[in-house]
Amino acid sequence: MFTQAQIGALAQPTSSKIILFVLDGLGGLPKPETGKTELETARKPNFDKLAVKSICGLSEPVGAGITAGSAPGHTALFGYDPVAVNIGRGVLEAVGIDFPIEQDDVLARGNFCTVDKNGVITDRRAGRIATELNAELCKLLEMKIDDVQIITTPVKDHRFLICFRGPGLRDAVTDNDPQHENLMPTPVTAITAGAMKTANIANQFIERAKKILADKHPANMLLLRGFSRKPELLSMESIYKIKPAVVAAYPMYRGLARLVGMTNLPTGSTFADEIKTVKDHYNEFNFFFLHFKALDAAGEDGDFDRKVRFIEEVDKALPDLLSLKPDVLVVTGDHSTPAMLKGHSWHTVPTMIYGQYCRPDKCTGFSESGCLGGGLGIFPATQIMPLAMANALKLNKYGA
Amino acid sequence: MFTQAQIGALAQPTSSKIILFVLDGLGGLPKPETGKTELETARKPNFDKLAVKSICGLSEPVGAGITAGSAPGHTALFGYDPVAVNIGRGVLEAVGIDFPIEQDDVLARGNFCTVDKNGVITDRRAGRIATELNAELCKLLEMKIDDVQIITTPVKDHRFLICFRGPGLRDAVTDNDPQHENLMPTPVTAITAGAMKTANIANQFIERAKKILADKHPANMLLLRGFSRKPELLSMESIYKIKPAVVAAYPMYRGLARLVGMTNLPTGSTFADEIKTVKDHYNEFNFFFLHFKALDAAGEDGDFDRKVRFIEEVDKALPDLLSLKPDVLVVTGDHSTPAMLKGHSWHTVPTMIYGQYCRPDKCTGFSESGCLGGGLGIFPATQIMPLAMANALKLNKYGA
Numbered sequence: 001m002f003t004q005a006q007i008g009a010l011a012q013p014t015s016s017k018i019i020l021f022v023l024d025g026l027g028g029l030p031k032p033e034t035g036k037t038e039l040e041t042a043r044k045p046n047f048d049k050l051a052v053k054s055i056c057g058l059s060e061p062v063g064a065g066i067t068a069g070s071a072p073g074h075t076a077l078f079g080y081d082p083v084a085v086n087i088g089r090g091v092l093e094a095v096g097i098d099f100p101i102e103q104d105d106v107l108a109r110g111n112f113c114t115v116d117k118n119g120v121i122t123d124r125r126a127g128r129i130a131t132e133l134n135a136e137l138c139k140l141l142e143m144k145i146d147d148v149q150i151i152t153t154p155v156k157d158h159r160f161l162i163c164f165r166g167p168g169l170r171d172a173v174t175d176n177d178p179q180h181e182n183l184m185p186t187p188v189t190a191i192t193a194g195a196m197k198t199a200n201i202a203n204q205f206i207e208r209a210k211k212i213l214a215d216k217h218p219a220n221m222l223l224l225r226g227f228s229r230k231p232e233l234l235s236m237e238s239i240y241k242i243k244p245a246v247v248a249a250y251p252m253y254r255g256l257a258r259l260v261g262m263t264n265l266p267t268g269s270t271f272a273d274e275i276k277t278v279k280d281h282y283n284e285f286n287f288f289f290l291h292f293k294a295l296d297a298a299g300e301d302g303d304f305d306r307k308v309r310f311i312e313e314v315d316k317a318l319p320d321l322l323s324l325k326p327d328v329l330v331v332t333g334d335h336s337t338p339a340m341l342k343g344h345s346w347h348t349v350p351t352m353i354y355g356q357y358c359r360p361d362k363c364t365g366f367s368e369s370g371c372l373g374g375g376l377g378i379f380p381a382t383q384i385m386p387l388a389m390a391n392a393l394k395l396n397k398y399g400a
Numbered sequence: 401m402f403t404q405a406q407i408g409a410l411a412q413p414t415s416s417k418i419i420l421f422v423l424d425g426l427g428g429l430p431k432p433e434t435g436k437t438e439l440e441t442a443r444k445p446n447f448d449k450l451a452v453k454s455i456c457g458l459s460e461p462v463g464a465g466i467t468a469g470s471a472p473g474h475t476a477l478f479g480y481d482p483v484a485v486n487i488g489r490g491v492l493e494a495v496g497i498d499f500p501i502e503q504d505d506v507l508a509r510g511n512f513c514t515v516d517k518n519g520v521i522t523d524r525r526a527g528r529i530a531t532e533l534n535a536e537l538c539k540l541l542e543m544k545i546d547d548v549q550i551i552t553t554p555v556k557d558h559r560f561l562i563c564f565r566g567p568g569l570r571d572a573v574t575d576n577d578p579q580h581e582n583l584m585p586t587p588v589t590a591i592t593a594g595a596m597k598t599a600n601i602a603n604q605f606i607e608r609a610k611k612i613l614a615d616k617h618p619a620n621m622l623l624l625r626g627f628s629r630k631p632e633l634l635s636m637e638s639i640y641k642i643k644p645a646v647v648a649a650y651p652m653y654r655g656l657a658r659l660v661g662m663t664n665l666p667t668g669s670t671f672a673d674e675i676k677t678v679k680d681h682y683n684e685f686n687f688f689f690l691h692f693k694a695l696d697a698a699g700e701d702g703d704f705d706r707k708v709r710f711i712e713e714v715d716k717a718l719p720d721l722l723s724l725k726p727d728v729l730v731v732t733g734d735h736s737t738p739a740m741l742k743g744h745s746w747h748t749v750p751t752m753i754y755g756q757y758c759r760p761d762k763c764t765g766f767s768e769s770g771c772l773g774g775g776l777g778i779f780p781a782t783q784i785m786p787l788a789m790a791n792a793l794k795l796n797k798y799g800a
Contacts, residue, residue, distance in 0.1 A: 002463035002483060010466070357740070359429055359437075359747050361772055375748070375768075377778040379464065386465030390746040397744055398462055399469030399482070400489045400626065 004079050007386045007395070008239035016327035016392040018242070019278070019288045020384070022077060023314065024070075024253075025296030026333025027349045027368060029340045031304055038299075038307040038339060039350060039367035044315035050322070050331070051366040055358045057376025058348035058368070059384060061335045067346045073334030074256045078236060078289075079385030087259065088171065088228020093161045095255025099153055101230050106169045106198055108227045110152065110160040111177065112137060112219035119221075121181050126219040128157045137219055140212050141205075148201045162224060164202070170195035170229075176206055177223035185223060198227070235261025236287070240389060245284070247277045248291035257289050271317050282324055290321075296344075299337030307339050328355040328392045330384055331366070348378055355391040404479050407786045407795070408639035416727035416792040418642070419678070419688045420784070422477060423714065424470070424653075425696030426733025427458075427749045427768060429740045431704055438699075438707040438739060439750060439767035444715035447766040450722070450731070451752050456763040457776025458748035459784060461735045467746045473734030474656045478636060478689075479785030487659065488571065488628020493561045495655025499553055501630050506569045506598055508627045510552065510560040511577065512537060512619035519621075521581050526619040528557045537619055540612050541605075548601045562624060564602070570595040570629075576606055577623035585623060598627070635661025636687070640789060645684070647677045648691035657689050671713065675720050682724055690721075699737030707739050728755040728792045730784055731766070748778055755791040 028038040061068035062082050071092055072082035090107030093099075101107065112134065114123040131154060138152040138160050148166030155161055172191040178184070188206070190199040202224065213220045236244045238261070246257030249269045258264060263285065267277035271292055278288050292314060298307035322329070331354075336347040350371040352363075361375035376387070389395045428438040461468035462482050471492055472482035490507030493499075501507065512534065514523040531554060538552040538560055548566030555561055572591040578584070588606070590599040602624065613620045636644045638661070646657030649669045658664060663685065667677035671692055678688050692714060698707035722729070732751040735744050750771040752763075761775035776787070789795045 002466055006483065007463075007465070357429060357738075357745070359768060362769060373773050375458075375772055375778075379778070383464035386463070387746075388465075390465035390467065395465060395467065395746070397467045397469050399472035399487070400492050 002386070004081065004239060004382075007079070007389070010395045010398055011239065011241040011389060012394060012396055013241040014392065014394050015286060016394060017282075017286045017288075018328045018330070018388050018392050019290055019321070019324070019326040020077065020330045020388065021290045021321070021332070022074070022292070023295050023331070023333050024291065024293045025299045025335060025337025025344065027336025027338070027345070027347050028299065028307065029338035029345070029347065031340070037368050038304060039311060040369060042308045042311035042315065044311055044366065046315045046318040047331070047366040048364065050318070050329075050354055051352050051363050051370060053360055054352035054354040054363070055361055055376055056350070056352045056363040056366070056371040056374030058371050058374075058378045059332055059351040059381040060348050060378060061381045065346050067344050068335040069344065070252060070334060071256060073381075074253065076381040077332065077334055077384055078260050079239070079382055080233065080260070081382065085231055085233065087231055087256070089226020090161070090228040091230055092226070092252060092255065093155060093159070094163070095258055096251035097153060097155055097161060098251070098255075099161055099163065102165060104165075104167075104169060104229065106164040106171050106227055106229055108162050108224040110162045111223045112158045112160070113221050113223050114218040115221040119184050121178070121183055121185065121221070121223075123218060124181055124223065125158045129219050131156050133219065134158065134160060137213065137216060141209055143205070143208065145201050145204050150205055158219070164198065169198045169201075171198070171227045173199045173202060173227045175223070175225035175227070176202070177225040185221065188224070202227070231259065233260055237261050240287070240385065241394070242287040243285045244287035244289065245281060246289045246291070247274050248289070248293075249274060250291065250293040253291040253293070262289060271314055275317055275320050278321070279324065295333075296337045299339050300343055302339050302342040304339035328353065328388050330388050332381070332384060349381070351376065351384065353384075353387055353391055357393070358391055402786065404481065404639060404782075407479070407789070410796045410798055411639065411641040411789060411794055412796055413641040414792065414794050415686060416794060417682075417686045417688075418728045418730070418788050418792050419690055419721070419724070419726040420477065420730045420788065421690045421721070421732070422474070422692070423695050423731070423733050424691065424693045425699045425735060425737025425744065427736025427738070427745070427747050428699065428707065429738035429745070429747065431740070437768050438704060439711060440769060442708045442711035442715070444711055444766065446715045446718040447731070448764065450718070450754055451763050451766040451770060453760055454752035454754040454763070455758045455761055455776055456750070456752045456766070456771040456774030458768070458771050458774070458778045459732055459751045459781040460748050460778060461781045465746050467744050468735040469744065470652060470734060471656060473781075474653065476781035477732065477734055477784055478660050479639070479782055480633065480660065481782065485631055485633065487631055487656070489626020490561070490628040491630055491659075492626070492652060492655065493555060493559070494563070495658055496652035497553060497555055497561060498651070498655075499561055499563065502565060504565075504567075504569060504629065506564040506571050506627055506629055508562050508624040510562045511623040512558045512560070513621050513623050514618040515621040519584050521578070521583055521585065521621070521623075523618060524577075524581055524623060525558045529619050531556050533619065534558065534560060537613065537616060541609055543605070543608065545601050545604050550605055558619070564598065569598045569601075571598070571627045573599045573602060573627050575623070575625035575627070576602070577625040585621065588624070602627075631659065633660055637661050640687070640785065641794070642687040643685045644687035644689065645681060646689045646691070647674050648689070648693075649674060650691065650693040653691040653693070662689060671717050675717055678721070679724065696737045699739050700743060702739050702742040704739035728753065728788050730788050732781070732784060749781070751776065751784065753784075753787055753791055757793070758791055
């Protein structure tokens with residue numbers, strides 16, 4: 001198997017342009033009443049027309065039977081091994097709010113929560129308090145313990161980011177979040193000897209925070225999880241010799257893209273806004289990661305019809321994207337999110353690669369069943385980048 | 401995944417016969433006017449008839465999106481890992497002209513070239529001088545520097561082989577060929593400490609050659625690339641317990657086959673000649689690697705119609721090959737060479753395996769679209785050897 005580094009060794013800089021269009025949570029499952037998935041139900045003539053001219057297949061984000069989170073799902077789409085690359089929850093939260101991570105920061109995701117008089121968690125989300133209140137509470141929690149600066153940054157509702165900044169910190173510590181209600185928060189514990197200091201500081205912080213928050217019901221306690229440091233990844237620019245940009249209305253995806261060195265292009269919240277952003281910067285970059293979130297959110301809510309409507313909405317805007325005439329357009333998802341399962345799933349993801357040299361197959365529609373039997377077969381999502389690069393004539397021949 | 405060594409451990413010698421028929425550059429891309437590839441355009445009733453009785457699929461020479469050179473393309477077909485096995489350009493050139501390589505020889509591919517009065521390259525191929533002139537110049541360049549014998553052997557036109565033979569030589573040195581015109585040749589540089597001597601001798605040779613060639617315009621300089629030594633590979637005979645022979649009109653492919661221990665059967669230049677050679681030696685061997693070059697050459701020239709004609713020509717001769725009644729006949733390519741791309745490409749390669757025990761699928765024609773959905777799926781080319789061996793009943797059961 002070719003590694004990402006070996007593929008990178010074949011990469012050559014060219015002016016050809018690639019758009020990697022990710023419809024978050026694209027794949028689905030049939031509605032029992034109709035036997036048709038969200039994609040099969042949607043009226044999407046533009047997607048279907050494109051599928052006829054594309055090479056299609058079903059991509060596997062991480063592995064057979066594995067339900068991918070957003071981080072590994074995207075890591076794979078960017079061509080990095082989603083199993084070898086580990087992006088912690090804390091780091092994810094940080095990159096999603098443009099928090100300036102320093103090299104040795106230990107980051108964790110925080111939830112304000114409600115505990116009863118015995119310290120038992122009664123609401124892991126503190127009734128989803130307002131973001132404004134969250135911001136006020138975060139201000140109260142900024143402190144220094146020994147030589148460690150603790151920075152708390154509000155995210156949204158009950159969610160915040162906590163950053164431990166100081167010498168000698170490690171991320172090999174457990175959460176204090178038991179992940180369920182009717183339990184007490186657990187102490188943070190070092191998993192390696194080197195992480196003793198971090199655990200100690202974190203526990204001191206939690207003790208002090210408990211006192212500070214005591215009279216702030218419903219946000220009278222906090223839960224921390226996903227202690228992690230920034231992974232050291234080669235940038236996509238250095239590996240693939242491309243100039244990559246991300247257009248994503250949703251912070252986490254911008255953040256993931258920035259971890260691999262993409263330039264963030266600020267954009268609005270609709271798909272039309274996103275396309276306009278790509279257009280406005282089309283001459284400045286030759287790789288665009290375009291992320292559309294709404295399908296996943298509808299799937300997570302179990303709202304089959306809303307997912308269908310969003311597919312149709314994107315379909316209507318597709319010609320506008322195609323009018324840019326990218327050399328290669330990839331349409332895929334980071335994982336499936338069937339409305340029927342109300343969450344991410346392990347199911348393969350409909351994928352098509354369109355370009356002048358793509359050897360079209362017999363697929364006549366863009367859907368789970370339509371992509372089955374396509375020329376890409378069922379294939380690992382990490383192959384999308386080398387295939388896109390090849391189709392854009394950005395990869396030299398291997399061997400004489 | 402089973403390694404080649406693990407497959408070899410299951411191999412048993414039998415009298416059954418395998419023909420591995422490689423149509424170089426077999427796969428293609430549709431002509432825009434017709435939407436049909438070279439294979440889909442050709443009238444090839446015999447191939448199609450065979451496809452009905454075979455198990456078909458699309459093989460991937462090296463990996464998704466990777467365009468294979470001839471060496472890795474064939475390495476994979478012979479069952480060796482094309483990424484782990486590295487056959488340098490110099491070695492390739494040597495094996496292609498039957499040069500008797502000794503164990504520690506360092507070989508490089510040479511080009512006579514033209515430089516202007518400032519030493520800048522104006523023609524990397526010296527106007528493709530006649531092979532006769534090339535031979536005369538090579539004679540002038542034979543020399544000994546310190547304890548290193550330097551042997552120059554003409555290949556064709558402006559191409560020659562250079563062999564550095566002497567103690568303590570290594571191949572970890574850079575080319576003096578900058579690969580582009582309007583540049584000066586670069587000094588040969590050692591990449592490892594052990595290769596200092598090689599770099600030193602090579603640079604001395606180049607300096608002397610420059611003086612010798614000074615008045616030989618247009619061949620007034622030379623470029624060396626791909627310094628390499630013979631890879632140490634187990635022979636196919638020892639791994640697979642077969643007696644393998646190669647029938648190839650084109651030198652490089654004979655050379656590749658000899659690197660894995662095949663016996664070369666001298667042959668003529670047409671496909672009919674090649675079939676006759678197989679027939680003449682059919683009782684002496686039980687594995688034949690039969691190589692046909694013309695499709696690749698037509699594809700490289702961008703000549704769609706010529707590629708079609710060669711497919712039709714081979715099709716006509718196919719019954720003659722089948723009359724030998726091999727136990728297993730594999731028809732495949734080492735990579736695709738779409739006329740549309742005028743070169744090797746990353747596209748998967750139509751492949752069929754015919755034999756008494758092959759479990760035919762529903763494929764009704766031998767082409768890119770015909771093989772899609774075949775019983776072999778989309779699969780790595782390294783699996784062709786174990787499949788051929790299995791179909792010839794040459795592999796024992798694995799495990800109790």
